[in-house]
Amino acid sequence: MSSREKILAAVTANKPALTEVPSMKIDRASIDHTTAVQQFIKTLEGIGGKAIQVADIQVIRDEIQQLKAAHHYIVNTLLSLGEVNPEINPRLDANSMEPVYKTYIEGTIGVAENGSVWLYESQLVNRILPFICQHLVICLDVKNIVPTMHEAYQQIDVDREGYGVFLAGPSKTADIEQSLVIGAHGARSLVVYLV
């Protein structure tokens, strides 16, 4: 008998009697839709990120132009923000992307209770991009902020693409004496522009 058959047979023999799947109805939600945007901004700040409401995306376009003028390697993936970097594609290796200073990507859903943003693989263009860049900027439609993870999972299609991530704030660690340090392996900063 293969290990597969052995394990499955042992599970069948030893599992308890079938129990019900609980209902997913939450009686009391901690956050409602009216306060979700403010809660998102506050929570993201609490975990080391920053959320900024922008009335006109020209502000972001200008920022990109200024950074490029200062000779930083900027990667933009959004057509609405100007020229999209043609060299970034899903096959590009980590070594080629290591010099990226700042990346601009689009987010799908923001979650008020924890400050996270759902990103589809297609929005990242290359899976490693939001991790390997030094600084990360996510543009999010302010209408797409939901109160909790329950609403978030209802609105996204988790297995639509090969990969996706809830990203909440900059990379961090407290592994040395519980002192919080921002910028462990991933991006050192995160700004979410709410447009």
Added chain:
Amino acid sequence: MKDHATLSEKFIADEPRTDWHDETLWFVREKRDKAVRQVPEWEQLREMASQIKDHSLSNLDNYLLEFETKALANGVKIHWAADAAEHNAIILKIIQHNKVHRVVKSKSMLTEECHLNDFLIEQGVEVVDTDLGERIVQFRNETPSHIVLPAIHLKKQDVSETFHEHLGTEKGNNDPQYLTEAARMHLRDKFIASQLAITGVNFAIAETGGFVVCTNEGNADMGTHAADIHVACMGIEKIIPKTEHLSVFLRLLARSATGQPITTYSSHFNKPRIGQQMHIIIVDNGRTKQLGRPDFRNSLKCIRCAACFNTCPVYRRSGGHSYHTAVAGPIGSILSPNLDMKANADLPFASTLCGSCSNVCPVKIDIHVQLWKWRQVLTEEGYAPTGKKIAMKGMAFVLSHPTIYRVAGKMGRWVMRVFPFIMNNKSFNPWYKQREMPTPPKQSFRDWYIKNKK
């Protein structure tokens, strides 16, 4: 093999450090409390999580099959390992078959349980642990002392010395920011050069064949997205039925672990990226046996948040290495006897049975009840220490005979008064270690009651 009490003695020899360890972990527990209080539906979430896990275990064979079918359709290779040796052999085979030389690994308690690193080093394969805490303990040839905070037993001076030796950082520079930056530089090189990345699995979803990996540092993502091969290792109990159930677990996990509302990265892997190989190893290693023990099976619901560690008065004051197993703390003490009753017979006794672990557990495992039940099983099976067995039998005899109990009480009080050195002696009375004996009362409560009841 040294037991928990002996190993703890070594840990508590340094009193200021023990106090620091105790207070730091309690601080993490308090952060958890603050986070929990912001979620009014917390208790409802715990109950849901508990029921989802109960249900998953009750239908586990079907969910494993569903998960396998979906994952295969997603282009993922599935391997099944009956035990640690088979798990390690599968990884070695993947490494050899692909002629891989550089391996990175993010945190996975399963690979610690299987002693994968030791095995691969013996086979001449270098594995770089990429979680900062794990890299620190790896440099020091130690094991993690906590499943979420692997280097919590160390002070920044220790890390500074280790990094000075291995990474050439400035001697005596203990600044955590500086030290973390040095590790970031060092590990970036390792990520970019890596050919194969090993990760654990936090949740595997039957309905999609996908799995979720949670980190704060981003090391799992840096590793897997850079490497040509991703190997994810999971115990059979990681399965949950549907995607919607993730919302419950992701709301509970980080709040219970560190008081964060969610980990920085909750990465959902469904398919390998273009040109990448993805493997999942599904491991039993004693889990089906635990599933067959009605009193202990719900320990398999654990989501490895370590809330029970941070709240445990014994863990906080004895340190993770005293538990001599990959998973320490209260949950480790109910999981480990299943793997090896003889070697881990001491662990269920390393508890005050105060129940704090069960109160904070996000999936409602009755940890303290299982500790108490393991004590009974271990004693019945003959694994309790002889001294304890004789003492317990003596105690049971005295307590069930009122006359003997009264005489013994009188004798005890007399001995404590007249010959205090007998009780105040560590070799006769182990209770005297680190404790003062109380002043013996002149009479028993019963005598006092008879005298005063009119």
